[in-house]
Amino acid sequence: MTEQLGIGLGLRASHYDHVLSRRPAVSWFEAISENYMGLRGGPSGGRPLEMLEEVRGRYPVTLHGVSLNVGSADPLNRDYLKRLKRLVRVIEPAIVSDHLCWTGVDGRNLHDLLPLPYTEAAIEHVAARLRHVQEFLGRRILIENVSSYLTYRQSEMTEWEFLAEIASRADCGILLDVNNIHVSAVNHGFNALDYLDGIPRARVGEMHLAGYSDEGGFLIDTHDHPVSDPVWDLYAEASRRFGRAPTLIEWDDKIPSFERLEREAARAAEVRDAAVPA
């Protein structure tokens, strides 16, 4: 059913007015969950949540988190989960997702998406926590591969084997970030197509596209550029393998005009349609 969502855009505060007053023909919007949960100890999401509810009244919305911290050695944050559940209840999103990573430890939040060691112990740990999260929320979630700039000596398998095994044991979906695969492939010297080949088709519930910065051959996932040609090519390959999964254009820094984002979404639709005719 979510296949029908098509190509979506990340909802950013600078576009609220445009989205609500012009009602552009966008298939769906992705909202960053934490932006709408309100302050610590506060009972509500306030003005941001009011805006999101207005958008939700007109468009399908997905919720994408950055602080589930599912890979952390810390216990799961109960307060965070309660707030997320409340938000899910209010917004009724088409998809709920977060990242396969750790974002902090000992209660300290690094506000970054750090990779995990690809080990059997980590698989057990993360899969158990994902099962708990899904049970608590009462729905399946998607887990996204992150871009990375380092790997660990302790890793026992490839990233895609790690991701696929966790999704299988947790029985969750996969949000495949095509740009992140390309960034990590360049940074760590693996073949991005091997990554795609290692992902079970049935698990992929959504794809992400974004732009990166090239720092002399080392790629940083900055979300401040258009989608690059290698990533468009990889998206075509991914579409051939995983079908017409809902796809999001992410652009979080140096945010361009809404029209520029719409053109990026139109190109994504062209690439997908060429790869997987409707």
Added chain:
Amino acid sequence: MPQSPPELLTLQRSLGEILTDSRGVRAAVGARPRALRWIAAAPPLDAPTRLSVYGDGYFLRLLEALTSDFPAVKRALDEDAFRALAAAYLETNHSRSPSLADLGESFPSFAAAHPLARRHPFLSDLARLERAVLTRLFTARLPALDPEAIKSIPAEDWPRVRLILDPTVLLLKAAWPVERLWLRRELPLKAGGRILRRPNARWLLIYRDETWVKVADISRREWDTLRRLQEGARLGAVLAHAAKALADTDAAQVQRWFSSWVAGGLIKGFAHDGSWADAKTTAGGSGLGPRARRSRRTTTHGRNRHAANDLRSRRTGSA
């Protein structure tokens, strides 16, 4: 839920210390070289360089969040001094929340105690105002007051009525006229009006209407009357107190206040049940304490159609 693998905890603690070290990743790695045992060698980049991608981003992200939440403080101090203040704050105030909006929770009290506050004694008030504005942004509003609700209250009940103020209403006392700096927070430095040289007490009303957060510089009398109402005092007692205080000036002023509060969407309902005589309140709350919230009869309705007309005549601004 099973325990986390011990090795994962050690790895994450080790990297967490490196990435949040205020001296930077390379200095931190120099002091704790064993942290590198986790990182796979991958020429041409060495492990400290790879860690720096995360470490550099950590400080920049947090600095960006404070800059976004305290633009007037930054404008008052200039770029370098603000960065130094933020860096000092972040050394002892790590983010412990999933949301970066919580990061500046203790920034006003930290700024008040910082040496920069001796050179800029208005700093504490300004930071408190900016934090108050942010908290109003994240506070939910009640639906607009239904005009019919006013008519439904028998005339003899009015003295015993308590007003329900919108939860976004916050009253702030400042020793300095910091709302002036706040109103100029987005202006370029060359526009001037960056700092304050003389204290001049302010009674500020902060609230959110259907568009954004407003800051109004109101009279001490009006501020005090609103505070009493917010604390749950009965209307009769509040009016009597205000009329007495205004006896030598203009008693009709009270009526104008009420008109502007209704027009501005500050009043959201009435409680007229005699069973909540000892209700307590908290700033930014609904105006009534837990017991009152359980027992009161509230009258609220619909969307706010009358916002911020009379309030325009005062010194107001939007976040």
